[in-house]
Amino acid sequence: MQAPNNTIDFWRELKNTATGVAENEPLLASYIHACILTHHNFESSLSFILSNKMADDVMPALAIREVFDEAYLLQPAIAEAAIADITAVFQRDAATSDYLTPLLYFKGFQAVQVHRLAHYLWQQGRNQLALFLQSRNSQTFGVDIHPAARLGHGVMFDHATGIVVGETAVIEDNVSILQNVTLGGTGNESGDRHPKIRQNVLIGAGAKILGNIEIGEGSKVGAGSVVLSDVPEHVTVVGVPAKVVGRPCCQRPCESMNQNVLEDNYANQQ
Template sequence: MSATAPLHHTDTFWQTLKQEAEQVIRQEPLLASFIHACILAHHNFEAALSFILSNKMKDDVMQVLAIREVFDEAYMLEPAIVDAAISDIKAVFDRDPAVHSYLTVLIHFKGFQSIQVHRLAHYLWKRRRTDLALFIQSRNSQVFGVDIHPAAQFGRGVMFDHATGIVVGETTVIEDNVSILQSVTLGGTGNESGDRHPKIRQGVMVGSGAKILGNIEIGRGSKVGAGSVVLSDVPAHVTVVGVPAKIVGRPCCENPCETMDQNVLED
């Protein structure tokens, strides 16, 4: 690439990450070895991401290099996974007021990391490597406290805030630009088979502890209040609260996922 050629957005993102890493080392020298191993020792974002995630997923039987080879394969054969990871980091950076760098999300936030591990499991599931996909799912649950079936479909710009206790069933669909808080269940209503899990449309925010059960749709730009139990379709651009959940108003913005405003009394 010539010196005057424009950088691909992945390259631009990677340059920003390296600058943030160098700043951390200047401010906190005790983290120098850690930051170098996670970021500065690598030649691009996907190499750093596979290093970080494979070291999280390893166990006494499945060694880090074996898992890293699978991540590297997925990123090479399906570059959209890498693009989605960048969108997920940017989503957290934009939505979480406690976050002041992309690097923080990448190396510290288990919600982000668990989604990226799921993206690998889904990659394997689509290629009928189901046993390995289920192993990755199991490790994801053990390491991060997040249980996502490998078949579940995720869009881009998905944020798991805090993440602990999130459960996502097999036929769930989570579209682009969705925010989900801790202890949320996207599950079925029993032991039925087939398409039996929720469809979460763009712009939705699901509050902590909410349970959304069955093959139902949460309409675009809607908000599900904390602790609610949703058992039927939710129209677009409404706020639902309660057990069972009922419409109580309309969100104050088009995409509640972006503002993360959980005060449903203002809707």
């Protein structure tokens, strides 16, 4: 299945998949209808799914959904980013064979979309509601992203549990991050104090990237590494503290998802 050419094609493909699931698995039919088939577009479906995830005993889903719908109406780029994120998961995750699965079941995708709303609210000066969503996001999905953090399109949080993203962090387009990654500060300093992750980067499971440093475009951070200084473009770093050990075997490590840093050793690339 190729990536959709536009939002309409994406929504049509999503509904076709949902229809097949509802027919083949009767126990899920009502759930699929509520989440997908009763809606007239992707934005409506997404706001329904996420608002029900974020609701609690005090804050009803309907109230939260109104905020999602407002954001999607006033800033269509938020929903466009969500489609780019689903497409990224579909293309990079070998366990995913359709667009429906990440939308319904992948907490990494869902956590990123909740953050996009929290960031919208933060930009509107509605900081307390943004922080409420951050808290619910952390409680529900185990992912803690400050509402001020800036995320690009095509961002994939794979498995996602334990990911922490600080207030002044930046994650550019087409980045893949695995579980238990921290984009944090080095202390209680204020100001611009968190990492900047450039395009096409892959960050392996358990990596800690600390301080106002830059991970250059197309680079790879090995699992379990602790990165404390800038990383150049198109290199592989690994270790505690992380050091350059080679170059990724492709220009876009975020797409290959190849975490075997041994294959990136300079000696293997001669």
